[in-house]
Amino acid sequence: DAGVIQSPRHEVTEMGQEVTLRCKPISGHDYLFWYRQTMMRGLELLIYFNNNVPIDDSGMPEDRFSAKMPNASFSTLKIQPSEPRDSAVYFCASSFILNNEKLFFGSGTQLSVL
């Protein structure tokens, strides 16, 4: 398996623009997580899905952030409108229910909002 695949690897945008980050989890995994990493706050869980259903979105910072998982092999994290303080590395991770404590992380998307 190719592992968790995220795209793009880098994204530079201007304040006010819409940003969409993409994630393909490992095939067969039941859980998908979105994390955000900043210098100040470290790694924070934004939202996670189980079998494509959002379970806990309490980490989503505000209404400008939304996440979807239309099927088992694809998820998006959208920021609209983007702001400079959204600049961070966004990670996607997935896990399998029978071994759910082991998360597999993607390589992350480095987002810069100018």
Next chain:
Amino acid sequence: AQTVTQSQPEMSVQEAETVTLSCTYDTSESNYYLFWYKQPPSRQMILVIRQEAYKQQNATENRFSVNFQKAAKSFSLKISDSQLGDTAMYFCAFMANYGGATNKLIFGTGTLLAVQP
């Protein structure tokens, strides 16, 4: 709410020496997992070692071992025979174990380890 604290923002060690990274956590749960993740400059998150709270024996993976003190809620990582490739950010993390139901993986703020030649 669970919290994870790493009090050492940066550490440095000479190649071939031993270094210990500290981590404390706070929880009211009795069943949980603890982890150390490594994040090299490539940004990839790599699981280094895992400890189940009900196991008294400290986990070991080659040059990496932990000192798990459940009563003190302490979970330190020892790296023996440090290598240049160990240079990375190290994150301590906690996950409550609800019997098969996945919960959040909560991270500390990380310790940046530099291995000097």
